[in-house]
Structures are given as C-alpha cells and as structure tokens.
Amino acid sequence: MINRYDNLIIEFFCRIIAAPLFLFGVYIIFHGEASPGGGFQGGVILGAGFIMLAIAYGMDFTLRRIREKMILFLSCIGVFIYGGIGAACLLWRGNFLDYGKLPLPVDSVSAIRGLGIMGIEIGVGLTVMGVMISIYYDLIDPGGIQPDMLSGEE
Amino acid sequence: MMQQAPALTIAILLLTAFWVPIFGMVKRESAYYISLTAMFFSFLAACATLYAVVTTGPIHYRMGGWPPPWGIEFVIDYLNAGVLVLISLISLLTTVSAKKSVEREIHRSKWPLFWSLYLLLVMSLMGMTETGDMFNMYVYLEVSSLTAYGLIAMGEKGALMASFNYVILGSVGASFYLLGVGYLYIATGSLNMADLSKILPSIYRSKVIFTAFAFFIVGIGLKMGLFPLHMWLPDAYTHAPSAISTLIAPTMTKVSAYVFFRIILTVFNPHFSWEVIPAATLLRWIAAVGIIYGSIMAIAQKDIKRMLAYSSISQIGYIVLGIALANRMGLIGGALHIFSHAFAKGSLFMVVMAVIYKTGIRNIDDFKGLNRKMPFTMAAFCLAAFSMVGVPPTAGFFSKWYLVLGTVAGKYWWLTAVILASSLLNAVYFFRIIEKIYFSSFVDLVTGGSGGHEHHELPAVAVAEAPLMMLVPILLMAAGILAVGLFNTQIIHHLLQFIVPKGLA
Amino acid sequence: MDFIVSKFNYWIYIIMMMIGFYAMIAKRNLVKKIIGMNIFQTAIILFYVSIGAKKGATIPILEAAHHAKIPPESIEVAKYINPLPHVLMLTAIVVGVSVTGVALALIILIYRRYHTVEEDEILRQLS
Numbered sequence: 001m002i003n004r005y006d007n008l009i010i011e012f013f014c015r016i017i018a019a020p021l022f023l024f025g026v027y028i029i030f031h032g033e034a035s036p037g038g039g040f041q042g043g044v045i046l047g048a049g050f051i052m053l054a055i056a057y058g059m060d061f062t063l064r065r066i067r068e069k070m071i072l073f074l075s076c077i078g079v080f081i082y083g084g085i086g087a088a089c090l091l092w093r094g095n096f097l098d099y100g101k102l103p104l105p106v107d108s109v110s111a112i113r114g115l116g117i118m119g120i121e122i123g124v125g126l127t128v129m130g131v132m133i134s135i136y137y138d139l140i141d142p143g144g145i146q147p148d149m150l151s152g153e154e
Numbered sequence: 155m156m157q158q159a160p161a162l163t164i165a166i167l168l169l170t171a172f173w174v175p176i177f178g179m180v181k182r183e184s185a186y187y188i189s190l191t192a193m194f195f196s197f198l199a200a201c202a203t204l205y206a207v208v209t210t211g212p213i214h215y216r217m218g219g220w221p222p223p224w225g226i227e228f229v230i231d232y233l234n235a236g237v238l239v240l241i242s243l244i245s246l247l248t249t250v251s252a253k254k255s256v257e258r259e260i261h262r263s264k265w266p267l268f269w270s271l272y273l274l275l276v277m278s279l280m281g282m283t284e285t286g287d288m289f290n291m292y293v294y295l296e297v298s299s300l301t302a303y304g305l306i307a308m309g310e311k312g313a314l315m316a317s318f319n320y321v322i323l324g325s326v327g328a329s330f331y332l333l334g335v336g337y338l339y340i341a342t343g344s345l346n347m348a349d350l351s352k353i354l355p356s357i358y359r360s361k362v363i364f365t366a367f368a369f370f371i372v373g374i375g376l377k378m379g380l381f382p383l384h385m386w387l388p389d390a391y392t393h394a395p396s397a398i399s400t401l402i403a404p405t406m407t408k409v410s411a412y413v414f415f416r417i418i419l420t421v422f423n424p425h426f427s428w429e430v431i432p433a434a435t436l437l438r439w440i441a442a443v444g445i446i447y448g449s450i451m452a453i454a455q456k457d458i459k460r461m462l463a464y465s466s467i468s469q470i471g472y473i474v475l476g477i478a479l480a481n482r483m484g485l486i487g488g489a490l491h492i493f494s495h496a497f498a499k500g501s502l503f504m505v506v507m508a509v510i511y512k513t514g515i516r517n518i519d520d521f522k523g524l525n526r527k528m529p530f531t532m533a534a535f536c537l538a539a540f541s542m543v544g545v546p547p548t549a550g551f552f553s554k555w556y557l558v559l560g561t562v563a564g565k566y567w568w569l570t571a572v573i574l575a576s577s578l579l580n581a582v583y584f585f586r587i588i589e590k591i592y593f594s595s596f597v598d599l600v601t602g603g604s605g606g607h608e609h610h611e612l613p614a615v616a617v618a619e620a621p622l623m624m625l626v627p628i629l630l631m632a633a634g635i636l637a638v639g640l641f642n643t644q645i646i647h648h649l650l651q652f653i654v655p656k657g658l659a
Numbered sequence: 660m661d662f663i664v665s666k667f668n669y670w671i672y673i674i675m676m677m678i679g680f681y682a683m684i685a686k687r688n689l690v691k692k693i694i695g696m697n698i699f700q701t702a703i704i705l706f707y708v709s710i711g712a713k714k715g716a717t718i719p720i721l722e723a724a725h726h727a728k729i730p731p732e733s734i735e736v737a738k739y740i741n742p743l744p745h746v747l748m749l750t751a752i753v754v755g756v757s758v759t760g761v762a763l764a765l766i767i768l769i770y771r772r773y774h775t776v777e778e779d780e781i782l783r784q785l786s
Binding site: 289292293296299300303304307311312314315317318321322325326328329332333336339340 | 703
C-alpha cells in the first residue's frame, strides 16, 4: 500500500496538473473519430491521472474516489457500450458494427458513422481507464487475491 | 436474422462475458446461469451458421459492412462451420458438467470472474475459427491465450508455474505468428486470407515468403502443442482446474490445428506448402516422432490428467500427419481426427472431472474397481478409450482408418507402421486403466480397507454415480463419439471433402 | 556493408529480438524473463513501425479539416506514410500490456506462495 508522502511540492503540482490532465483525456476520446487519438489513448491518459493521484496522495485518497467495484463496473460497461452499439446495428439490418445503418437524427451517413465511432471510443476509453487503474491497484495491493483463495481449500 | 448468425455466435458471448461480473457482484450464483444461457444461444447461432453453410455454401460476413481487402470479414466455409459447431457443442456440454466441479475447486469470490474468462475463452476460440483476416486471427489467438493463462492459474498447487511457463512460451508463439503476418504484409500489402491466397502464388520463390511460412509453422505449432514445442502442455493440463482441463483439452489445440489447416491449405496453397518448400517431409517426421513420443510418455505417467495430456500430444501428431501426407485420404483423415479426438478427449477429461469430484482420485492405481461405484461414467470412459485406441465403430477408428489409407496411397509404409504401433501403445495405456477399473477389486479410499479378496465373492459396493449434471453431458459426449463414427461418411460428404484441393489424388 | 546499412531497421529488430529471446530462455529469474519478453515484443513493434515509414513522407492526416471538400485527385498518396502497420501495432501494444499485466500478476502470486522469484528455487520447492 502506498501511503501519503506529505510532500507539499508534489501534492501542489499534482493538484494543478490533475484537472487539465483529465480534460485532455476526455478531449482525446471525443476527438478520436476525426483526428489522432481515440478511446485507447484517452483512456490511458485518464487512467494515468488516477494513478498519479494514487502516487501523490496515497491509495486511501484514490480509493475513496474510485473504488475497485466501480472500476470493475466501468471496465465491463465500456465493453458493453462497444458491443452494444455493434449489436444495435444488427437490429436495423446492418452487419455487426455497421454504424451507417443506425437511425440517428443526422443528415449524412458519414456523420452517423462518426457518431457511432465516437460512441465506441467512449466505451473503449472507459474500459481502458478501468483496466489501467485496476492493474495498478492489483500490483500495489498487498491484500487482494491470496494464494490459498485460488484453490478450493477455504 | 439468419445471415447475422456468424456475428451472433461471437457477440452473444462477448456481451454476456462482461455482464457476468456485474451480476456476480449482486449474486454470485447467477454468474453460472447467465453463462450457461449465453453458451446455449451461441450454440444455436453456430448451428444456424452450419445450416446456412450446408444449404447455401460458404458465407462471407463483412464486419461493419466494409468490403474485404480493407475490412475484416468472417469467412465460414465447410471446414470451419463444422469446427465451429464442434467447439460450441463441447464447450456447452463442458459448461453444464463443470458447475459442481467449479464450485468445489474455485473460491466463491472468484466465480463471476471465472465464468467471465471462461466465456471470453470460448468466444475467442470461435473467433479464431470464423475469421478470414490474418491480424484478426492474431488478436483472437492472444485473447484465447490470455484467458487461458488466467484460468489455468486458478488451479491447484503448481498451476502458477505451469501458467507462467505457458505465458512465456505462448507469447513467443504468438509473436512468431505476428512476425509471419508482418512478413506477408511486407510482401503483399494485404492481411485478408482470400486476398493473400490470390496475390501469393506470383511471388512463391521469394525468401520473405519462406520465412513467413516458417514463422507460422513454429507459432501455430507452439499453440497446438506440436511435438518439440509441447513443453507447456502437460503441466498446464495437469494443474489447471478440472473444468478448465476439460474445456481446453478438446477445444484449444483443435482450433489451433484448424488454423494450421487454414494456413497451409488456404493462405498458402498446397502447391507451395508441399512442393516449393518440402514442409510436408519435415512435418511427417515431426508428426511421427510426436505420435510415438506422446504415447510412450503417456505410458510412463501415474497421474491420469498428465497421461491424457501426453496422449493429446500424440493425437496432435495424427492431425499434423494427416496434413503432411499431402493426399486426399490423409487430409480427410486429419480433419476427421479433429472431430473424433475432440469428442474422445473431451469425454475422457469429463470423466476424470467427475471422478475427481466424486472421489478425489487422480492416481491411475487408485482406479481399481471403480466400475462398481460409477458404472455409467466408466462405460463412457471405456467408449472414449476405445475411440482413442481405434476400435470400430467409434470415431477414432474411422479417422485412423483414413490416415492409414492415406499412408498407403502415398506409399509411406513406415508411417503405416507408426500409426499401428501407436495404436498398440494407446491400447497399452488405456487397457491398463480399463483392466484396473473392471477387473480389480474396489479399494475404498475413505476407510482404507480392501473391498474384498480375489477368488472371493465381491462385496456389494454402493453405486455412487456422479451427479446428473455431470453424467448427462458425459453420456452425450460418448454418444457424440459413436455418432461421429457411425455418420463419418455424412460428415465427410457434407463438410470435409471440400477441404481437399482440386486436382489432388 | 551496404547489405547492413540499407536494411538497418531489420538488423536492429533482429538483434533486439535475440536479446529478448536470450533473456526469456536463459535467465532463471522470473522478472528478468518478463523483461526479456517485453524486449521481444518491442522488437516486433519496432519492425512493424519501420515497415510503415517512408522517407520524406508525413503522417496521413489531411491538413484541411475533414468536412472541407477536398477533391481526391489532389491528394498525393506518395506523400503520406502507410498508417496500417502503426494501427496494427496499437493493438499489439495493448496485447503486450495485457500479457505483461497477467505475467506480473502471476509473479506476485508466485512470490506470495513460494517467497522467491528464482525459478530453480521454486522448482526445488515444487518437487
């Protein structure tokens, strides 16, 4: 478990950086369909933001804001958004992930595709963020899975 | 909805796999039932795919509607439609029978994640079967490996090291496959299998193509546990949870064997694989040595799961031998052996799972007189063992028969001898167990007392069959062995004859 | 000499790959094996990225905004590098990160159970 450093400089700079960092991550996710970036990169930035907070302010601080169950939920829901948009296309007689067929109130097919990709990027971003944080939590956590929990003996 | 069936096989499992942990947070027991439902619907979609292929011919399913050389497409032709149904049927039956075993061997808190990984593993195996894109294949290959690493690590003592060794070797295999894809991409600029098979023949003499082919053989060989690359397999099968051994033994190596078929016959055409470079000669030797090695090592084992793992290495040798014979009968025999071995190995592992669940026995010596305790399970074990040895009318007999016909047609007499010798060795290690099961007196492990002496009247041993949820899948798998055997001509007529390239004797 | 210089990207990737491979095979420490595996995967990523690169070409993004109408014939394809290998590597990087994550998690569990990450020591305890 990482404890709080109590180092004023580190905490101060993390506090300054954190908000722009999260904003930047969200910007990259939402800009993914037309320019470099996308769900994966943005998700990594968001995840890195949380990891930075965990390093600077300690695990307790971060765990209070985003709990492990929440992370699991986010990771799962992200993939579900991705697959759900893909499967929704099946309902409107498109192939899997054929966003052009979705009945969105936008005039051109390319705009619908753009929106479809954006939805998918959001899903990917959520999942990547969740997985990044969860890998970090798992590596840091001295508790977590105990070896004897893996086998059946209780 | 019928033409969407190929995507549904994957999408159902993928979407459910990520709901399982969420529902599992609320109620742990729900994870299993959700998974079972998803497997069932995915199986229905696979059957619909098979039906569509048999009635209307190969399906090309474009992901996202993009045309093939750029977009990713699923190509389902006769061979992989069969493999697809095989995979989903066996994993459905395994899911049914695995419930009790998982509840005993896996800690309660891990059930939702276990079933989530399980669904993802089956999903990726089906994806490997269906995809028609080289890079997409790599992604599914890695997803299947990653989930398998996690699932194997949930096993008993020693599973962690087995899983770690598999991580190292498996990522080498996948990386080699990825390098092969890269070399093909340099030479052709395409990743689509059908597109590659059109472009490649004009540049077959290029050294880049040779290298790519070698990378593919080694990479896929590692994943399927081909003889000199099998090091991860016995440990992984032995130490994994019984349910996972039951799932990966019949499906994972078979799917890799299917990929082997696909790469040698579709991506590279047979002319290249057999004539431009002498891969067939090399593979024949490797397969022959692997068959004998696996059988001999199986005889030496005391642990039944380990014995079955070595027997798997030997059986993979048969499938590769079928490809390497490079003639009609050999190819059909190799492809049919995918089916017969999947059913036989699946039911053997299911029986072992039931035995471990009921009695905790793993040592072969302790199987004495088990037929009086679990008569139906042991009958299924016998049937599967007969199939492995090749006793008619089980499935194993027919696939071996076609392989022998292939060796005769190619005049490889020494390979005929290898197949017969290996059948003999199979008989040695299976009849050793069958002899213990049926002709030795029962020793009750719990009380430690002998159940009776020879020459005396055998005492009545209470029948303690496996629970119904295990017994029914076991019997269905045993029926599957017989069905593949009895209907082998129909399977060949409807599915397997199409894999033989035109102009091949 | 020209054989080496003109194809230097392939040489570098082969050398890196062999370093990684050596570490995976020969080192007895599990963490070192993982580092070797990472070098191995990075070498392949390097290989892919280098085959997509082109001299004097730029990233494949049109300078005008995407909704402005640009006639397709005015785009010089030769001026842009091939983005496909790079996109493929994005996926391969994700896969590599996942494999590393799984392997590290395994090492943590192995360490908790056997209190060492030396392979010889673990095998001795297992036997």
